[in-house]
Amino acid sequence: MRILIATCSPAEAEPLLRSLLEDRLVACGNLVPAIRSMYWWEGELQSDEEVLMLMETAASLVDEATAALRERHSYDVPKILVLDPEDVDPDYLAWVRGVTRGGAS
Numbered sequence: 685m686r687i688l689i690a691t692c693s694p695a696e697a698e699p700l701l702r703s704l705l706e707d708r709l710v711a712c713g714n715l716v717p718a719i720r721s722m723y724w725w726e727g728e729l730q731s732d733e734e735v736l737m738l739m740e741t742a743a744s745l746v747d748e749a750t751a752a753l754r755e756r757h758s759y760d761v762p763k764i765l766v767l768d769p770e771d772v773d774p775d776y777l778a779w780v781r782g783v784t785r786g787g788a789s
Contacts, residue, residue, distance in 0.1 A: 697735035
C-alpha cells in the first residue's frame, strides 16, 4: 500500500478525489480543508488557501494513480508525494487491495 499526498484548490478537491475513486485508482481519500500554503512560484512568494488530500492506493497502482492525478490537476506543477508506510494493518491492506484495481500488490 502507498499513501498519496497532494494539495489542490478547494473547488477541485472533491471532483478530483471522486474521479480517482470512480476509476478505482485509490481506495480512500481524506480532504482536509482550509489549509494555508505558502510557496515560491515564478520568483514571487505566494499564499493560497488549499485542501490537503490524503489517499491510499495499492502499491501496483502508484504510477497510474499519480499520472492520473497529474493529468487531472489544474496546477502546472502539482504537489504529489508518495509515502511507503512501514506497517499497515493487514485487514486494512486487504481492503485497499480489494477495492482498487491493485489486486495483490
